[in-house]
Amino acid sequence: MTAVIGIGIAIGLIGIGILAMIVAGIKSLTTGKQDMKRIITILVPFAVFGIIFGVAGELVDAAIGTMLFMIAAMMLFMLLTGLRSTFNL
Structure with a gap:
């Protein structure tokens, strides 16, 4: 049961990281940095x-x-x- 919770948390953190990268990329694009x-x-x-x-x-x-x-x-x-x-x- 602990492994399932740990895997769920890890997947959630990966999702949050990917979402943060997408938001940062869009922000850099709109400000003209990219x-x-x-x-x-x-x-x-x-x-x-x-x-x-x-x-x-x-x-x-x-x-x-x-x-x-x-x-x-x-x-x-x-x-x-x-x-x-x-x-x-």
Whole structure:
């Protein structure tokens, strides 16, 4: 019984922490302390996950699909960055 209460309290504290981070992020965005490009960059994996979850309908498939998409995107951007520095573009 004690473990159940402890797990419940831990989950509650994690939820409060996430809510506080969201509120602080919105406050930073409204005061102009954060750049919109950074926020969009952070939201990309969540958007990809949502799209894949809507298509696949399974959490595990969406998680694996998101991971594969982000790895492919990282490799593409590394290639483009390398080409840009090689050809001085």
